[in-house]
Amino acid sequence: MRDTSFLRTGIIHTRILDPVDNVCGQELREIIQMSGVSVAHVIMQPQAASLFHKHHTMWEIYYILSGEGVFSQDDKLILAAK
Numbered sequence: 001m002r003d004t005s006f007l008r009t010g011i012i013h014t015r016i017l018d019p020v021d022n023v024c025g026q027e028l029r030e031i032i033q034m035s036g037v038s039v040a041h042v043i044m045q046p047q048a049a050s051l052f053h054k055h056h057t058m059w060e061i062y063y064i065l066s067g068e069g070v071f072s073q074d075d076k077l078i079l080a081a082k
Helices: 005-009
Strands: 027-034 037-043 068-073 076-081
């Protein structure tokens, strides 16, 4: 099991975490991974896209630090920006 003692400080330097392979080619680092819960820091390059997928047992929440993106939810397209 991965050492998560650094989480107790409340400050997480994501660059110390190993990148996780993913089909979208994003720079993804998982901060927390537990049963049914995952928190990740993701960097997407301009014009990049996340492949369509659906979660049946969890939600995805995005916090955008810079830039903007378009999300689809059901039949709606949603513009999200900082």
